[in-house]
Amino acid sequence: MRPSAPYTCKRCLNALQFGPRTTQYSLLSTRLALGRRTLTGACEKPRLATATQVKTQSSQKIAGRRTIASLGDQRQTAKDEPSEYRSPGGLASTPIPESEGRPLLMPNNLFHPFSSSPSPEIRRRAAFIKQNAYCPHPDHHQTRLPTSPNDPEARKSVKGSMPPKHVSFECPDCGIPVSCSEEHWADDYEAHLEICDTLREINEDDHDLRSGRFFPEFEYPGDQMEEAMINMTNWDTFMFSREFRAINDERSLRQATRLLTYPVTIGSVLHELSPYNIKKGGRLTVEGLKSLSALRYSLHPPRSGGGADIKGLRPTPPPMRIFILGARAESSLPREVWVQLAHLFPRVSFHLIFIGPESMTNRDAEFPLPERTPGNPFGAVVEDRLTNSLKISTFVEYYHTLHKAGHFYPYDPYFDCFVLFHPGLGHPASSHEWAETIPQLLETKVPIIVTGYTQYDMERDIKWVQETVGGEMDLLMHPGENRFRSLRWDLNDLDPQDISCGNWGVWAFRGKRYETMMKDTE
Template sequence: MASNSICARCLKHALRSAPHAPPAPRRAFTSSTTKQPAQPPARRRTIHQASTPRAPALAPHQTTTPPIATPAYPNAHARQAAAQDAADHERRVLLQPDNLFHPFTTSPAPEIRKRAQFMRRNAYCPHPDHQPVRAPADPHTPGQHPHPPTTATAASPPAHVKHECPDCGIPVSCSPEHFLDAYESHLEICDLLRQINEDDHDLHSGRFFPEFEMPGPQLDEAQVNLTNWDTLLYSREFSAVDDERSMRQVTRLLTYPITIGSVLHELSPYNLSNQLQPEGLRSLSALRYTLHPPRTGAGLDIKGLRPNPPPIRLFILGARAESSLPRDVWLQLAHLFPRSTFHLILIGPESMSNRDAEFPLPERTPQNPYGAVVEARGLGGQIKISTYVEYYHTLHEAQHFHPFDPYFDCFVLFHPGLGHPSSSHEWAATLPQLLETKVPILCTGYSQFDMERDIEWVRTHSQGEADLILKPGENRFRSLRWDLSDSDPGDVSCGNFGVWGFRGKRYEADSYRGKEEASGGGSGGWDK
């Protein structure tokens, strides 16, 4: 309250009624005017001493990283955030390159310990004394027991794996006795399992991964060499990868887009002298005509406006791991074709697995009847990704993607399991629809046995209405890292090991030239 706004009498009354505060101490301008109270002399800090006081010494039973106490939070969101912080604190373990081997059950990474628990609950001992619980795997797979279990010879019930191999650190047997009995067959894959162990711990080591830095677009004049991984990474100006483990990690991600690009590119290593069939050259020539358009002299002004072709639609059916790839990895496919645009359509009931928190599924509305998740922002305008958590035959029957054009469409099936006993029934309704489109279909497999099983299933169920456009063979851009099946530790495979392709048979009208030449019919077959 200002003194000029009240009378003098009221001002005196207000000052008289105010509480008396203690007088402020007078400040001394020199040390000699006032004497400070005596204090104990402080220890002088040296230049290398930390400014903060050091913690007391730890007792012998204490650890260097005490557990984080989780306080009581008022809501579930804060509680979940605190739990995530505690998990990040536990995950903050830096493993050195010479300390990557750890048994799965005692691993410093909590994710790997959970994986070991899952294997102990779901994987069974492959010893022939146990009754079989699954169909026999590939007989040519290394590490298989020389005498697989049969119902006639097996006496004891199935048992889960509990005993870990001391050399690879992965549970492979139910007891030490069965492990020693099958030790010879286990030696065939023991070194490979140890490599898988170290690669998994490398991902959870906490180190920086320079090999995961993907390059951007490059000049059109710079040609891409698709001979193998080394020439591709060099011509695409990737950071130098000198370590074999880093090479395995980066190829595990790049194998999906580069496998597609290596087949569709005009500089593809697959030609008529290497796996490609004459009918495959027809199909790929149509796609390459769109993927490599001629220069039209387009500019930024009105005179430079040119019509652009529609994007290439890549239907990836049965999408699983490829749907959760970082989008920078999928952009590498667009960088191989700088003058084309792509629309990746991921279809499958597992296409959004482990991504619920990232992209919650939208409601199905008349504008979006199948709940598609569309990603277009932040992808440079050259690629768009749509995800459908649905079976393809449902979308095909509704004509959601019609019409199909061999110049703009292609189907891709990564490890589809067409002939696998547990998944072949899911493809029975889809195969006739794929053949009806007359669009090329590219497939990959985990092994040669897996591809041959899928090819035999397609040959049987297509009833002569399919043409083989790409012979099965090893994929030049397969993943160099090996993977382990959690339900069967002896099943070791690598992503996109082999590649092959087929297409619905096309019948073209031709003039009649006699009975001998007209008896062929069709555009080709599996044996031509």
């Protein structure tokens, strides 16, 4: 029987009448695993504690777990599809309800150790971490060369007292495998405290994505009147001025920004109301003002006076082409996310071009790729019916191959822009892939927007570009923190000490322009 309306809200009435609502974005958002990683250091300031306090806390936790371990018959064993959850100590709690064959986790029940998680995906992830990640304790000798000053491998010696060993012990505070044994975890507890809170936050966010709840933060607004000004000071002002549904929970805000950081980062640099300007602290250089002024001239055209009748016909400018090179996770984003970029510039149309050998990752439903024909020589996947102002093309190919073929010529600084999300230009494992591409990008004289995981990652990329092309580049925007970075932290499964967030920093450059002047001979 349907409950009386005066005592039940409208949303609950709909849920009781039509059943719980589900969303397709929860699965898509959980598959945003970025391919390349750069090693970062601690993302939070360490808690101030003396060595005696740390040893005392560690001894108390170890004693407590040994007491609970005596209740071995009550400890839960991992199953493929658990119908109930037992706490890490082994005491049974209330069964977890299920929704559509998966466990439904409540907001106050999101923390679970990875190896005993209700989600089979997270349990498989825990097994992968234990098979590939190494213990960060300084007694082990190095497994590779450190890639940054904050790399945990820098704490180890080349010839340590112990050989490398995979992690197997899960920290009871964050629930993630971080050490090879309980003794090493307790001995290195002070160093682990620097990232323990962030790892626990990652744990809860991952379980939240698989909790089975409805995700209202993944519902995006449509067009709005042009007179409504967009405030790009930060995430809060942007979402308020764009009329997003109110998000009052920090976890929901982290989930929303994890997806929106890609289109909004591009829009925040190109928009006329961008927080990056020529003023003091605005990070924009004089050359950057020249390049971005050309793009903003095309992105914010005056009203043409066009109409639907014959008298109202007006010439239409070409679409704004945004080349996203080395595309990985951003190419598999829900298309509703990329439509938000078009809503920021309602008078122009966009053509997003994803280029890279991994640009079809997590898009298994679209395989096999189109055949390479004379009309489509590189087998592009074209999505041209998303909206009347957005078209997306995907090329599973290296950019330097397309550049040599002249596939996108000519380039126009008023209508073209390159974007590189976490390219790893200076990373030892990926720099060789960009050695041929970067000089070709500088030849186009088109702005190139680059993001990075950390300040060190960005500075390493800039140094590599300067060493590779010499003085043939102009810096358009100084490196610094991105105002629209992802607020959610990500974990590198190959190294649990490596935590990062998407698009933490942003900077820009282009090929150097040489201006000539005519000299009067008289």
